[in-house]
Amino acid sequence: MVKPKQSLYWCFMGMLWLLTLPAMGQTREVDLSPVSGTYAIQNVNIIQAPGRKIDLGTIVIKDGLILSVGKSVPIPADAQIVKADSMYVYPGFIDGLSHTGVPKPKNDPIDRSKIKDPGNPPDELAGIQPQREVRALLDPKEKSVDALRSVGFTTVHTVPYGGMLPGQGAIILLTGKTGDEMIYRDNVSLFSQLKGAQRIYPNTVIGVMAKYRDLYRKASYSKEYQARYSGNTPGMVRPGQNRVEEAFYPVIDKQQPVTFLAEKVLDIQRVLTLQRDLDFSLVLAEVKQGWDLTDKIKASGAKVFLSLDMPKIEEDKKDSTDTMNPEKEALEKRKLEMKRKYYQQPATLKNSGTRFGFSTLGTKNSDLKTNLHKLLEYGMSEDDVLAALTTHPAELLGVSQALGTLDPGKIANLVITDTAYFAEKSNVKYVFVDGKFYSYEKKKERRPRVEKTVAGTWSYSTETSNGTVTGKIVIQGDPGNYSGMVSNNFNGQTVNATGISVNGEQMTITYTLTIDANMLNIEITATLDGDAFEGTMAVSNFGSFPIEGQKDPGSKN
Amino acid sequence: MIKNVAPIVLLFLVGNLYGQQKGSVLIKNGTVITVTQGIKENTDVYIKDGLIRKIGGGLSAPKDTKVIDATGLYVTPGIIDAHSHIALDAINEATSPVTSEVWTGDAVNPLDISIYRALAGGVTISHAMHGSANAIGGQCETIKHRYGTVDPDELKMAGAPRTIKFALGENPTRVHGSGNKILPRTRMGVEQVFRRSFSEAREYQQAWDTYNAKKDQKGFKGMPPKYDLRLKTLADVLAGDIIIHCHSYRSDEIYMLMNVCRDFGIKRLVFQHVNEGFKVAPELAEFGAMASVFSDWWAYKFEVYYSTAYNAAILTENGVVTSINSDSGELIRHLYHEAAKTQKYGGLSDDQAMAMITINPARQLGIEDRVGSLETGKEGDVAIFKNHPLSIYAIPMYTLVDGVVRFDRENDADDMRIYVDPEEKIEVTLAVSDSDTDRCMQDTEFLFKE
Structure with a gap:
């Protein structure tokens, strides 16, 4: 139920919004700027630079720069307060x-x-x-x-x-x-x-x-x-x-x-x-x-x-050394x-x-x-x-x-972690880049893992001693019961896979190619990472070569 | 514990730093096969700081000098292989019929275990060659088998003359003619590639000479000729600064290249393989060209059918400086057997046979004043054998490079690799053989697929 007074208010606001529409023109989807570009991070452990630490101090960021850093520095009235109590802040890392x-x-x-x-x-x-x-x-x-x-x-x-x-x-x-x-x-x-x-x-x-x-x-x-x-x-x-x-x-x-x-x-x-x-x-x-x-x-x-x-x-x-030769x-x-x-x-x-x-x-x-x-x-x-x-x-x-450091006047590049970065279970909570705020709240507890299907069409590329070989791997079926075909641009053959198995992140695909009347047994062993994989392709008598692949966009998941 | 490790690590690093390490050693009481100065029984060889200082009886050395008791053993110069592809990460830049600008020295791999295997066969120097895919291939590098360093520069034999690989016949015509449908498609085309390239190089050098002569004159406004590393290298060949080592089989083509070289004033020429060299032996001798051959390996493609195991002997008797090479990471381990075959086929003397794998390859690489025989003042590259090296019972016992023991049969650990792949898996069924017999055409396989 909406109270009459409130409904009037919303009606008014709605009209106001309608009025502003033409002015916004084409840019309706643009990210809204934050209310203020000024931020204050209070009561945090500040590692200004290696060896320079302030226990539970404050950093103020304004106009993309670090305005002030210290044990007790004044906080501007327009500052947004970043909830980082007792967390750790470091200079943003450089790659x-x-x-x-x-x-x-x-x-x-x-x-x-x-x-x-x-x-x-x-x-x-x-x-x-x-x-x-x-x-x-x-x-x-x-x-x-x-x-x-x-x-x-x-x-x-x-x-x-x-x-x-x-x-x-x-x-x-x-x-x-x-x-x-x-x-x-x-x-x-x-x-x-x-x-x-x-x-x-x-x-x-x-x-x-x-x-x-x-x-x-x-x-x-x-x-x-x-x-x-x-x-x-x-x-x-x-x-x-x-x-x-x-x-x-x-x-x-x-x-x-x-x-x-x-x-x-x-x-x-x-x-x-x-x-x-x-x-x-x-x-x-x-x-x-x-x-x-x-x-x-x-x-x-x-x-x-x-x-x-x-x-x-x-x-x-330490494994059973007695069985190891x-x-x-x-x-x-x-x-x-x-x-x-x-x-x-x-x-x-x-x-x-x-x-x-x-x-x-x-x-x-x-x-x-x-x-x-x-x-x-x-x-x-x-x-x-x-x-x-x-x-x-x-x-x-x-x-x-x-x-490179957290000093006044420098560009506001900061990383904030929930506990000390070098503690075992630290998480990046917030990052500032050029004074822009990014939040990385801890992801929800993972639901029990459902085996993701690898079915779909994958494009692969492998660096063999004969140069780069590319092709497609088409996988059908469900976890535990996959079948598929592998093509290659080396001799243009497309063959049925003799085995496709997935165990956690590990995928193994085997097939046989016939080149110049020679049967080549090929085994792809790869680690899955989302819609991509990386691993090796072992070709009988010819050694192992690096292989990588990704699922074609839009192909069945 | 950790404290004790540091000095050892440091020692290892120092060893690396001064990898062009020179050793001192006194080899006592061996049968010394000097190759150039006869055989000396019960004789000592004293090497100090990498150089042979004295050869004679009853020599002494400072107290801390390493002593090898060679009683009952044979002491020979380190074996030299004038045709090899070990210790290289790339062999053929097979994309163009002329690639004089490339250089195997850029691809030297000091971690290659083949170097150690060669040492175990008494080989101290090898000629790390470009492959034979191109009519004019790349420049090669003469390496000393100073195994134990990670620094490619430490393997390079500083001061050795520059060399370059040329190739005749099927390989260049197959790669470029059949493979890419460009010149050279025939043996005539190969000659044309040489003549055109040398002519361009001559013009290139003339243009630079003219420019360099004028450029410091007042008011000079000329533009320098376009720099070209390919032509610059060929100009160096014309100037006599680079020795040509040419992959060859057929006598008509061997004769052709001598004519081309004559026309362009090139004198330093070594033929490799030269299976039909016996047909043009007097002509080779007259030109002053040398020959580096297999003992008894042929018929691996059509142009290599007309061959004989007497090739080395015939060439030698006709006055051609001849060596026996390996072209293989496997044959390189028993070049002394390969040399001995010239006694079975052709009846060469011990000295003639030993010269095939010591002083003669040294002459072909232009390093005969430094290595290839045991003489005072030469570098301390030595192989020590149990039983005569030309005997079927010969066993290499020690191999020294610059007076440093690089192989010792009594201290031969199972795993002599310098770096191991941390993620290496033991793949019994998928093991790759690394004793490929012919790496001359490595990196070209892709050209032959349908």
């Missing part, structure tokens, strides 16, 4: 390298009819697009943005997907309604990878490195001539314009670093070889196996971002020692006096916190880890005036 905010391009096989000579393909098919700016590719609604923000990251050095020279990276804030709004600083790096093109030049690592030298030196000569030409035009042949070469100019001037993806011990050294040959400022990113290279890295002057993608480790796996035991021991190296890497670099940040490029979001916590068991302190998430990457990216 040294990922594709956050960039939609993953479809893995379409390239149109080979466009390639007349595989030795001289068009630049863009060869993965040579250094002139491309990531800004044009950014989509703030891309799911990676919220996913990374929800675990505490607020700032990212993001780069395009691609081949050996995918384009220019930018430092973005994980907020904003357009790509432009996300940009904190544009064109901060020339992103490079030792990644060959598929079946065209440069295909192998030796091709990529030779091509890199060739392009770089071509650019050096053309830059030199361009400079002479603009100063002394008459009588000089007009130099042609070349976007690829021009993209190298800021690098040659050392105004822009090359950020190289360099995961493994040999990748890193190959990149250092290129740097030694060509003499550019270098950022090594997504480093996974740098523990034996501390001196070499130091001597190069390269900046370093370590990968947070590490092999799963179980230290005290000595050979297997020795192998398991070596594997464990090797795994430890990955976790010890940050401490190893720290002890060698190298400052580093972290990069999340190859890490699943769900592993980030677990892996960061694990580092505490392998020689890193909480402050060390926090520094590598905040102050050190801010320095390495040249943004420490504005980012």
Whole structure:
């Protein structure tokens, strides 16, 4: 029942709303701005920077900046109070390298009819697009943005997907309604990878490195001539314009670093070889196996971002050693020692006096916190880890005036956790990016898990020794009773799967291909992650290859 | 416990840092097969800081020098393989018929267990070659088997001459002609690729020479020629700075390449495989071209049917510097047996047979003044055998590189890998054989699928 007086009130309000409609025009669906851009977080434990803590203090945020931080600071009248009593607040984390905010391009096989000579393909098919700016590719609604923000990251050095020279990276804030709004600083790096093109030049690592030298030196000569030409035009042949070469100019001037993806011990050294040959400022990113290279890295002057993608480790796996044969035991021991190296890497670099940040490029979001916590068991302190998430990457990216600590005047990038971040069961509750408020209330208790069906059409892609092979896996039926077919673009066959089983997150698919009268038994073992999977494809006698796939949108769930 | 680990870890790191490590060792009382200066019974070899300092009887060394008792053992120069693809992560940039700009030195993999296996066969140096998919393939790298480092640079034999891989016949015509429908489709096309490339390189170098001569003149307004690493490398071949190592089988083509080289003034030429070399042995000798052959391996494709196990002997007797190579991670472990086959087929002397795997490959790689024989002043690369190395009973006991023991049969752990894959699974049924016999065409398989 609505009382008469109230109904009159609502009637009036309704008319008012109707009147405002034309003024709002097309923008009805726009997010409403918060009532006020001023926030106060009271009675929280403030970790302003590694080693600087205020117990139960207050932070005030206004106009996207941190206005004040302290034990008792005045709270403006228009401030919204964030309910964070006794929680913990840290500077927002900074990611040294990922594709956050960039939609993953479809893995379409390239149109080979466009390639007349595989030795001289068009630049863009060869993965040579250094002139491309990531800004044009950014989509703030891309799911990676919220996913990374929800675990505490607020700032990212993001780069395009691609081949050996995918384009220019930018430092973005994980907020904003357009790509432009996300940009904190544009064109901060020339992103490079030792990644060959598929079946065209440069295909192998030796091709990529030779091509890199060739392009770089071509650019050096053309830059030199361009400079002479603009100063002394008459009588000089007009130099042609070349976007690829021009993209190298800021690098040659050392105004822009090359950020190289360099995961493994040999990748890193190959990149250092290129740097030694060509003499550019270098950022090594997504480093996974740098523990034996501390001196070499130091001597190069390269900046370093370590990968947070590490092999799963179980230290005290005490199983029935009596049944394990000595050979297997020795192998398991070596594997464990090797795994430890990955976790010890940050401490190893720290002890060698190298400052580093972290990069999340190859890490699943769900592993980030677990892996960061694990580092505490392998020689890193909480402050060390926090520094590598905040102050050190801010320095390495040249943004420490504005980012990396909770000090008045800095950009309001904060992460608030219900208990100390490094406590076992901490949860990110709120994140501020550029003063914008994001709430991550703890998800409701999970209902008993219902096995999700894998039925539907999946597109997969696998890197075999014969190049990339793609195809579809069509799965029908219900959990426990699946059947399906697998196609491939290698020989064009579509065959029935001989077995499809799902156990928790693990999916196994087996089938047989006949190639040149040889029967190849193939087993795909993959881990499901929502509508995607990642794993290996074992082909009898030919070894195992990485495979990934995703469910086609709109296909049956 | 942890405290005790640190110094060990540190020692290991120091070892890595100075990986181009030089060792000192005194090898006592062995039968020393010098290859170039005859056989010396009951003789000592003293290596200090990586170099052979003395060879003779009753030598002494400072107290802390490692001593190997070689009584009853044979001491030989470290074996050299002039054709190998071990320790490489990439072999063929098979996308273009000319790829002189690429370099296997960029793909050296010091973690490859094949290096240790080669050491276990007495091999101390190998020529890590580009494959044979392209008429003009990539530059190669001469590596010393300093196994135990993660640094590719430490494997590289600093100062060794640059080399480049060329290829004749079926491989380049198959990959580019049949595979991609471009030049070269025939053997004539391969010659055309060489002649065109050398002509372009000559023009390229002339353009740069002209530019460099004028660029510092006052008021010079010219534009530099377009830089091109591919042509620059070929210009270096024309200048004699790079030795050509050419994959070859048929005599007509071998003769063709000598003519091409003559026309372009190229003198440093080594033929690889050379199965029909015996047909043009005097011509090879006259040119000064060398030959690196298999002992008795042929008929694996059509152009390799006309072959003989007497090839090495015939070439040698005609004055061609000849070596026996492996081209294989498996054959490399018993090159001493391969060399011995030249005694069965052709009756070569011990010295001639040993030269096939020591000083002759060294000459082909341009490193004969540093390695390939046991002489004072040369580098301390040594293999020590139980039984004569050309005997079927030969067993490699120690292998030393720069005076450092890199293989010791008595201390040969089961798992000698440097890095292991932390996620490796034991796959009994799906194991991949890594002793592939022919890696010459690796990375090209995709070109042949229908």
